[in-house]
Amino acid sequence: MPLGFPVSRPGSAPSNCGATHAESLVGRIVTVSHENVTPAATTAARTLFRAALGGVLVAHGSQKLLGWFGGGGIEETSKGMHAMSFRPAKTSATLACLGEAGAGVALALGFPTPAAGAAAATTMGVAASVHAPNGFFARDGGLE
Numbered sequence: 001m002p003l004g005f006p007v008s009r010p011g012s013a014p015s016n017c018g019a020t021h022a023e024s025l026v027g028r029i030v031t032v033s034h035e036n037v038t039p040a041a042t043t044a045a046r047t048l049f050r051a052a053l054g055g056v057l058v059a060h061g062s063q064k065l066l067g068w069f070g071g072g073g074i075e076e077t078s079k080g081m082h083a084m085s086f087r088p089a090k091t092s093a094t095l096a097c098l099g100e101a102g103a104g105v106a107l108a109l110g111f112p113t114p115a116a117g118a119a120a121a122t123t124m125g126v127a128a129s130v131h132a133p134n135g136f137f138a139r140d141g142g143l144e
Helices: 021-025 039-066 073-083 089-109 113-134
Strands: 003-006 029-032
Touching: 039 073, 039 089, 039 113, 073 089, 089 113
Parallel strands: none
Antiparallel strands: 003 029
């Protein structure tokens, strides 16, 4: 369904010279539609988004699981999980890392996107619930 919202047209003057800019826009509606977006463009955009998000999740999970990209590996992740009261810590760390990296691989490769998205959302939701009390920035142990 097309969306409509007011816009000003270049070179047009308000009919009422004393009207405010908002009042001059009343009645001028431009209809925006997605009719000019091709299915190929939509597919390409979705694929690019899935691959980028999947790559980020794989890298983030690999840091914690394998120690890649400057991460601490499973031992450091287990210590962190223990400090956050996850028991058993090593099992929790392994499942979190596999869930994150596995969901990333599935998203990047286009495997069942709803299931992969749900796995990623669940894993990141748990992480967010643990880090939310510390604020947004990572330097303070926050969400970012």
